[in-house]
Amino acid sequence: CAGLVCAVLCWPGLCWPGLVCAVMAGGRRAVLCWWPRLLLEAVSCWGCRSRARGQAVLDGSIHLGRGFTLTLVTFLGYGAYRNIPKCLVVRAIEKVEDIIEQADYLYGTGEVEKLYQLLIECNSSENGEILWRLARASRDLAQLKTTSTENKKKLTYEALTYAKKALEKNESSFAAHKWYAICISDVGDYEGIKAKIANSYVIKEHFQKAIEINPTDATSIHLMGLWCYTFAELPWVQKKIAAMFFSTPPSSTFDEALQYFTEAEKADPNFYSKNLLMLGKTFMKLQNVKNAILWLNKAKNYPTRTEEDVQVQKEAAELLKSMGVK
Template sequence: VEEVIEQADYLYGSGETEKLYRLLVQHKNSDDAELLWRLARASRDLAQLSTTSAEKKRQLTYESLECAKKALEKNESNFAAHKWYAICLSDVGDFEGIKTKIGNAIVIKEHFQLNPKDATTIHLIGIWCYSFAEMPWYQRKIAATLFATPPTSTFQEALRYFHMAEEADPNFYSKNLLFLGKTYLKLNNKKMALLWLSKAKDYPAHTEEDKQV
């Protein structure tokens, strides 16, 4: 198992998304949480590729959630399993209705709060805040009828989390730079928006997500 994990981490670091998935999918029936959360991440990364069809993307997104769920079942104290379960649950929400998306968001925040010092985790709480801050009025109305206390947030709160993520691990993720720019735009601060959007544009592209930014 250790050898496979070592190989998987090397492929992940090299950006070999398809090779990594092919290596790990052979171990989908494993009982090892470390292997399973890596498979969840690899499935998600493959789903993000521009060459992946819409149907395949959906299939991989649900598969990634199953792997992360299994990783959690095998080892509930594994933080990476919690983190990727939350990320994959968020992705699945994009294929489901508003009720599921909001319900999932509440669960997601609970999983993220298990490791408040992890930059990716802080970034994802920022995304959570951003998505609720820009929720259209009709979705807010639906949320109010579905939940006694529907989640709410502001762009200021989202901005705070994006900055905290940057402080925890400077320049760690192109999307964090992008969302700092987008949030400043929402707050009508064009000067700061331009600064962060320029940083996002100049970020070296290692992954498909970086290229899309």
């Protein structure tokens, strides 16, 4: 059945928006029986130039009694999906909600490159939900160790472009505000200390806006804590430079940073290894050894799923060692 689906997807001149199937509670056998009939009917209609009927077959569902709708990705399974060329995938799921569903699936499985390839096909989209996901995908690709220095810079600026466009399309999206702030921060690494300090005001504003729109988003709260920690820890020289350019340079305290990191952990416990690490580091700055050890141990023992988790685990172990803890 999967072979037939792939063969039909390659049918010359066809475009398959919103391809769905209905599966009876009885199981997969019903799908295997009905999918060839559905697809052959659709191809027949398109071949007879009855595009409206062919489209209706594809956009509709098969009524097999009790059942539910599945997307093409769900039906084929991820293994089969990986082998479908990206151009066919994009043609097969033109509907925005299907693209978003597929993008979120790839993000959840850590398929950074495939996610980017999927979304870059939509770089002219006017949909804010797709655009901030494209900004995130561009940024994640830039962060990979395998990405060259030249491409890293290109992707970093590309991510900011998409994030800005996403925000223009939907100012009420907390995710658009969050990723716009993240991307501005990344670009600052290429533009010098003055630009970085100037951008910090904008970054703070958008993190706060993201939290205002969605007070339960642990990532936005964590990032606001990271902003506070960064300026609380700012070296004396950089503080002097900031004072030269700005009458009221950005500033914060470790207590303020701790408040955000703690709130992030309450919103979504153990959601992010770096939040555990930052709690430990902040308690160290506040001379609270007991709590510092507690959170650094949690960071050290956090399951490693990403490159960042590995680095967090390593840093936590080094900090514990410096405190005399094995």
